[in-house]
Amino acid sequence: MVRLAPGQPRPSTTTRRADLPAQRPALRGDSSAAVLRAVLDHGPIARSNLARLAGLSAASVSNLAAGLLERGLVREVPEAAGPPGFGRPHVPLDLEIDRLGAIGVHVAVSHVTVALLDPRGRIVEGCELPHEGPSPAQVTAGIAEQVARLRAAHPERQVLGVGVAVGGWVDAEAGVVVDHPVLGWHDVPLQAPVAAATGLATFVEGHSRGLLRAEQLFGRHAERARRSAVHLFVGNVVDVAFSLDGRVHEGPRSASGRVGWLQDAVSGQGLLARAAALGVAARHEGELRVLAEDDDRLLELFTERSREIGRAVATLVDLFDPEVLMVFEPGFCWLPTVREALLAELAGLGGLADATDVVVPSSFAAASLAVAGGGIVLDRLYADPTSVTRVAATST
Amino acid sequence: MVRLAPGQPRPSTTTRRADLPAQRPALRGDSSAAVLRAVLDHGPIARSNLARLAGLSAASVSNLAAGLLERGLVREVPEAAGPPGFGRPHVPLDLEIDRLGAIGVHVAVSHVTVALLDPRGRIVEGCELPHEGPSPAQVTAGIAEQVARLRAAHPERQVLGVGVAVGGWVDAEAGVVVDHPVLGWHDVPLQAPVAAATGLATFVEGHSRGLLRAEQLFGRHAERARRSAVHLFVGNVVDVAFSLDGRVHEGPRSASGRVGWLQDAVSGQGLLARAAALGVAARHEGELRVLAEDDDRLLELFTERSREIGRAVATLVDLFDPEVLMVFEPGFCWLPTVREALLAELAGLGGLADATDVVVPSSFAAASLAVAGGGIVLDRLYADPTSVTRVAATST
Incomplete structure (x- = not known):
């Protein structure tokens, strides 16, 4: 049995006011934002239900809704109200979608x-x-x-x-x-x-x-993306964004999310060069993806690359264990063969038993x-x- | 100029109360914790300064301090009070360090x-x-x-x-x-x-x-670690922990932070096996590190491995851009040659101009x-x- 050396006590000097660090401002909890987000997610919706969703009193929601109406961010949609019931009719609110x-x-x-x-x-x-x-x-x-x-x-x-x-x-x-x-x-x-x-x-x-911010607001997997998500973009540049506890991480000078190790292996420039070597000229990967639908050699280029991407995705899944990992890459988003190859590579690495629910195409590849x-x-x-x-x- | 297809509007149906998701409980802001943490960071400290630090009223702090005193978490230290001034003497509070x-x-x-x-x-x-x-x-x-x-x-x-x-x-x-x-x-x-x-x-x-939690509470770089930090542990198992916006990320079932890709390359088992091949038997890496101080062959084993660790650290710095990255590995923590080799590898990869301030040894390697x-x-x-x-x- 090895005895451990006890730690040293530190000198006991009282902290004076002058020693205190500069105060940080308290975070402002913006109830107006909570109401607007509830309208985004659930509109058209009555004020009473907004109050439930945002955890606010009916009076607060009424005030905040008035402010949002005044700023032209929401509107009343009487046509969306349900059948008349007891009491005062509820006129639902919705986003001011047309203005x-x-x-x-x-x-x-x-x-x-x-x-x-x-x-x-x-x-x-x-x-x-x-x-x-x-x-x-x-x-x-x-x-x-x-x-x-x-x-x-x-x-x-x-x-x-x-x-x-x-x-x-x-x-x-x-x-x-x-x-x-x-x-x-x-x-x-x-x-x-x-x-x-x-x-x-x-x-x-x-x-x-x-x-990633768009996924959190409007994406197909918005609910999960608001908890924890990784977004991998593979194009002429390759980069990663991630959110934990709902917040997209920036780092000082927004420097997080660089994946230089992956850039050389999978960037769009490389893919276009390999296609050019086969005699196929394309301006960008999107064009190449359309051509690949009728050209097995191009499809094979995408498939090869997707195995490399699959290894990177495995690393990211291990590290972050996100609720959802979105991939923005034309092959994965559009070509079933390529998507299967990436998921097969991932399964082969033994991380996720079934990745199809976690590793998904970007909601916006089609947009x-x-x-x-x-x-x-x-x-x-x-x-x-x-x-x-x-x-x-x-x-x- | 390519025109983009406009998006499709979605059908407008009012969200009913029955459609609402289950309510989540609001987060409880624990002022008692804020006071106790301020005592941890700055004690012995007067209640008036605690109020400033925790952003609370003097009356609240007085109440909360009474609760902490009653629970035996803090104590009054009259001996740490300063020279007498005007008004009622302030008796500073400190952690109940001895009980x-x-x-x-x-x-x-x-x-x-x-x-x-x-x-x-x-x-x-x-x-x-x-x-x-x-x-x-x-x-x-x-x-x-x-x-x-x-x-x-x-x-x-x-x-x-x-x-x-x-x-x-x-x-x-x-x-x-x-x-x-x-x-x-x-x-x-x-x-x-x-x-x-x-x-x-x-x-x-x-x-x-x-x-990582200990670094945030007591470490040499606690202030930065409370903002954003990565902790890399290299031993018989290799794993990563990270905190963003102060919160240590777990993921569902605490599954984040696995770095299987690194385990095979740098784990302690491999190092012990390579030392054994040189005829050196050690029970764990700590022993090997002590032996390496007088054995250039062992020092070279640590140095070689530190280059591999340096490449992994570069990947983590790129991805997370943390304020501080702590390494818990005997070579990096104890052997200057090994630490220099790791930092040189990192510098060679071009990520950080000067990593010595960001990539630091664990505060607890010596403990x-x-x-x-x-x-x-x-x-x-x-x-x-x-x-x-x-x-x-x-x-x-």
Whole structure:
């Protein structure tokens, strides 16, 4: 039996007021946000049921609902009320779906996508603008032109802001693209120029985090994604976003989620190069995926890569044990053979007995990457409705 | 310019009360815990300064302090009061350091450690009991015997509970060792037998998470560890714990933090086998580390392995971008050559310009792994002092 050495007591000196650390502000519990999120999830819905969902008194909900109505975020929908019963009729509330909008932007290597989304993250109208080795100024000008066009075409919608999603390392707080190796952008400010060019509140964020925020708000697996989720994006850049206890992790300068070890093995550039070696030219992976539906050689390229991705997914599942892991990759999202190969690789590694329920395709592969940008703005709205509408009001 | 297809509206039906999900209980903000943690961090400290730190009124702090005094968790230390000033003298509060204790247990492959710790996580007395391929019943009996001995030797201390730290996959909520490949334990209940054998409130948890909780409470980098931290444990089992926004992540059944991909490459079993091939027999890595101080061949074994660990650390830093990453591995903690090799490998991978401030040795390498067990109980105490002392009161 080995005796352990006892620990040393520390000197006992009283902490004085001057020794105290600086105070941190208390977190503001925003009941208005709780009500708005309940309308997002359950609208149209009566105020009495909102009170139950948000854990608030009827009087509070009535006040908060009045504020949201005044700001034009929700509306009353008498047509959705049920059959008349006893007492005063309940006029349900719903999101102001037709008079609000958010601009979602995604900057990809081969093109930029700009779309007007409704408050449920659905595309009202949008377009893709191809580009080659674009400068930040060109991208900003393109965004501003499309935003102006979309706002002119939809004057009935109050636009809450612009969310710009970009791959690589994006410092969300500073609004700067720190490093996008394929675009060759380093320390490129994007928030300030886009805000200046559009006159709208602008938020910039990594696309994987934007998509994860959209999954939490509107995705097929939103409930699980709000608890704990990992989002793996495989394209020209490869990155990971994750949320634990519902919060998307950023890290200082938003530097978390980099997976350099995976980039070389599975990036879209490599896939396009291997396709080119087979004589198939494609602008991006999405095109290649469509071609792969009728070309077994291309299908095999996707399948091979999916085994590598499967090994990475196994590592992420082991490490995070998330309730759901979303994969945004054209092969996995669209080609059943590829999806099966990835899941088979995962099963072979012995981690998950049945991964099909945990490892799922992105809810937005069919939509547009502009949803990633929309997730960035709309997440702000649902986290703090008063701040976003205040910013929108002052910047238009 | 490619036009995007607009999204489809969803049918608008009002959510009825019967459609609402089950209500979740609101989180209880425990002010008593805030006061106790402030005493842990800053004691001895006057009530007026506690009020500032915890963001509470003087009257609330006075009430809460009375409750903590009554439960015997804090004490008044008039001898720590400063020079007399105007008005009523402030009698500072401090932790009841001499009359409280927690039992910390660590179950390793070659031995079990049992120690009595004070509320600051320092060892009062403890011992290591060697074993070989032990059964859970043997381990439980050994723990109970030592707990009885320690309590008899220190009758002045109220023991709050037992924290048992084990490597591998431990389901903390169920108190079960789900899988410890080296011990060969699968689905072994440990919480219930130890609680029954000791008559004390018992908590079981993975050792990496126990050590991380101890780092957050008492470690050299506690302030950063409370924000975001990764803890890498390299021994006979290799596992990772991480905390984001201050909360240690568990995942369903506490299954997060497994790093099977790393286990084969760097586990202690492999190192001991390579040392044996050189004709050096050691019971565990700690012994090997002591021998390596005078044996260049062993030092080289540790150094080689540290390069592999460095690559894993780079992956973890990229993915989590933690404020601090603690490594519990004898070479890194004790042998400067090994530590330099790991940091050099990390620097070579280009992630962190200067990792020495981020990637640091465990605060407890010099103490004892029993601190991991202590971290498990004491974390409960500081998270909710009323519940732990209630449990302790009913089970003794």
